[in-house]
Amino acid sequence: MAENFTTRAENYSQWYNDIVKKADLAENSAVRGCMVIKPYGYAIWEKMQHVLDGMFKETGHSNAYFPIFIPKSFLSREADHVEGFAKECAVVTHYRLKNDPNGGGVIVDPDAKLEEELIVRPTSETIIWSTYKNWIQSYRDLPVLCNQWANVVRWEMRTRLFLRTAEFLWQEGHTAHATAEEARKETATMLNVYADFAEKYMAMPVVRGVKSPNERFAGAIDTYCIEALMQDGKALQAGTSHFLGQNFAKAFDVQFLNKENKLEYVWATSWGVSTRLIGALIMTHSDDNGLVLPPKIAPLQVVIIPIYKNDEQRAAIGEKVDGLMSKLKAKGITVKYDDDDSKRSGWKFNEYEVKGVPVRLAIGPRDLENNQAEVFRRDTLEKRVYNFDNLEEVIENLLVDIQDNLYQRSLKFRDASIRKADTWDEFVSILDNEGGFVYAHWDGTVETEEKIKELAKATIRCIPFDNPLEDGKCILTGQPSKQRVLFARAY
RNA sequence: CGGGGUGUGGCGCAGUUGGUAGCGCGCUACGUUCGGGACGUAGAGGCCGCAAGUUCGAGUCUUGUCACCCCGACCA
Numbered sequence: 001m002a003e004n005f006t007t008r009a010e011n012y013s014q015w016y017n018d019i020v021k022k023a024d025l026a027e028n029s030a031v032r033g034c035m036v037i038k039p040y041g042y043a044i045w046e047k048m049q050h051v052l053d054g055m056f057k058e059t060g061h062s063n064a065y066f067p068i069f070i071p072k073s074f075l076s077r078e079a080d081h082v083e084g085f086a087k088e089c090a091v092v093t094h095y096r097l098k099n100d101p102n103g104g105g106v107i108v109d110p111d112a113k114l115e116e117e118l119i120v121r122p123t124s125e126t127i128i129w130s131t132y133k134n135w136i137q138s139y140r141d142l143p144v145l146c147n148q149w150a151n152v153v154r155w156e157m158r159t160r161l162f163l164r165t166a167e168f169l170w171q172e173g174h175t176a177h178a179t180a181e182e183a184r185k186e187t188a189t190m191l192n193v194y195a196d197f198a199e200k201y202m203a204m205p206v207v208r209g210v211k212s213p214n215e216r217f218a219g220a221i222d223t224y225c226i227e228a229l230m231q232d233g234k235a236l237q238a239g240t241s242h243f244l245g246q247n248f249a250k251a252f253d254v255q256f257l258n259k260e261n262k263l264e265y266v267w268a269t270s271w272g273v274s275t276r277l278i279g280a281l282i283m284t285h286s287d288d289n290g291l292v293l294p295p296k297i298a299p300l301q302v303v304i305i306p307i308y309k310n311d312e313q314r315a316a317i318g319e320k321v322d323g324l325m326s327k328l329k330a331k332g333i334t335v336k337y338d339d340d341d342s343k344r345s346g347w348k349f350n351e352y353e354v355k356g357v358p359v360r361l362a363i364g365p366r367d368l369e370n371n372q373a374e375v376f377r378r379d380t381l382e383k384r385v386y387n388f389d390n391l392e393e394v395i396e397n398l399l400v401d402i403q404d405n406l407y408q409r410s411l412k413f414r415d416a417s418i419r420k421a422d423t424w425d426e427f428v429s430i431l432d433n434e435g436g437f438v439y440a441h442w443d444g445t446v447e448t449e450e451k452i453k454e455l456a457k458a459t460i461r462c463i464p465f466d467n468p469l470e471d472g473k474c475i476l477t478g479q480p481s482k483q484r485v486l487f488a489r490a491y
Numbered sequence: 492c493g494g495g496g497u498g499u500g501g502c503g504c505a506g507u508u509g510g511u512a513g514c515g516c517g518c519u520a521c522g523u524u525c526g527g528g529a530c531g532u533a534g535a536g537g538c539c540g541c542a543a544g545u546u547c548g549a550g551u552c553u554u555g556u557c558a559c560c561c562c563g564a565c566c567a
Binding site: 013014028032084087088123152154156157158163164168170219236237238240272273274276307308309311343344345346347348349350351352353354362364365366367374491 | 492524525526527528529550558559560561562563564565567
């Protein structure tokens with residue numbers, strides 16, 4: 001490599017920043033904490049959006065759009081909700097600028113003060129529930145199953161590209177149901193959609209579970225999540241699904257007449273994943289040579305690079321590759337033939353490697369002579385020469401194999417990174433030395449959870465579904481406990 | 492909001508006791524190259540973050556100010 005990449009072992013967060021920059025995914029912007037998502041990074045997001053959007057539609061949801069601005073009074077309607085978000089809200093106070101009479105460019109026109117300030121949405125529950133109030137009168141109007149793709153703003157103290165930015169892109173589903181059971185079922189369905197997406201498309205194994213009270217979404221009865229493990233041993237919440245009970249229905253007075261002609265509050269859910277998934281993707285698979293993308297999320301799955309000395313050779317390779325390109329495209333494989341003459345082949349090899357393109361073909365005069373091509377797979381960095389005939393099938397299978405290998409590799413790492421601790425010393429020692437998830441007993445109180453967070457910098461990531469019951473003693477207090485929960489240091 | 496650091500061509504940096512602003516990468520042109528980030532030659536490109544001050548003279552010294560980055564507290 002001509003450009004030196006920071007290795008993961010040297011400095012993990014620097015390595016992450018290098019990947020984002022060198023794979024041309026995103027950059028910092030003129031506005032503090034906000035990012036510019038560059039075309040290649042955005043293409044990954046579009047792939048994610050496309051798959052998820054299909055899954056949402058498949059499960060009966062429709063897209064809609066609600067405004068970016070929320071009247072300040074709306075936010076305060078649900079007590080827990082406002083407490084959770086108030087500290088990080090951007091506020092719009094004026095609607096006009098004017099020329100500075102002192103000649104200093106433009107200034108905020110003090111005469112254009114808004115009567116009621118507007119909050120830039122940190123999430124849309126309040127504006128959506130104030131709207132749903134008008135949509136719902138009868139049980140016949142239910143369920144309401146909406147999703148929106150949007151940007152939100154949370155004024156974070158410290159930001160990192162994709163993982164935590166002041167503005168980020170996400171989708172937020174907001175549903176209204178006639179019964180608690182139905183809403184709970186919805187919450188579970190969407191969590192499973194996220195888990196399937198993470199595992200089958202991103203090749204990222206996740207733990208499904210429920211959040212402890214301390215980690216719960218502001219305004220929710222229960223928060224469910226999928227938790228992934230990054231290569232540095234830190235956990236990352238990759239998606240959440242909330243059962244909101246009747247909290248928002250009551251706050252916004254959303255009632256419906258049931259079949260017995262009785263007025264009832266509706267039951268709500270909300271669920272979301274964000275551009276943070278791109279950060280998760282990077283930290284799950286990438287290596288010291290750059291980005292590694294699972295084929296199902298890669299904007300470009302196959303790149304073909306000609307190696308030639310003159311125009312005749314270049315033309316001959318182009319001709320040879322033509323048929324293969326059509327066959328690959330017919331199989332739905334995204335492929336690019338890069339015969340850009342201004343870049344040398346070696347340069348291209350590195351470029352596509354850094355960008356994580358799963359499969360690279362190299363074809364030179366020698367290959368032409370022998371009716372073959374050199375096939376390189378990004379996940380294992382292996383090179384093999386294949387006969388040119390039926391190469392499209394080799395590639396098709398290879399993409400499946402890479403997808404599977406990435407998942408198995410991450411799964412193996414994840415499973416090896418779940419360790420049990422039975423004493424406090426053991427607990428801290430694992431966190432300090434190995435990282436990963438620590439499966440340990442907890443007495444179930446918020447106080448203990450907070451104390452552990454303070455002392456060990458680790459939080460309860462979740463209580464996994466189907467968690468076996470087991471008598472034990474709390475890792476910190478020694479109080480009796482019925483089950484182990486998953487702790488980790490987290491992003 | 493604490494602690495640390497950095498602002499100098501597009502990017503990464505050097506710049507000594509204050510004295511004509513430099514290097515690498517990238518960029519442009521031409522040529523030679525081409526199986527893992529090629530090489531040569533010739534070019535283009537800078538109010539040294541901003542504002543005051545000291546000085547004959549400031550990238551360099553002083554003061555102020557702004558911005559960004561890293562480590563914490565807060566968080567998806």
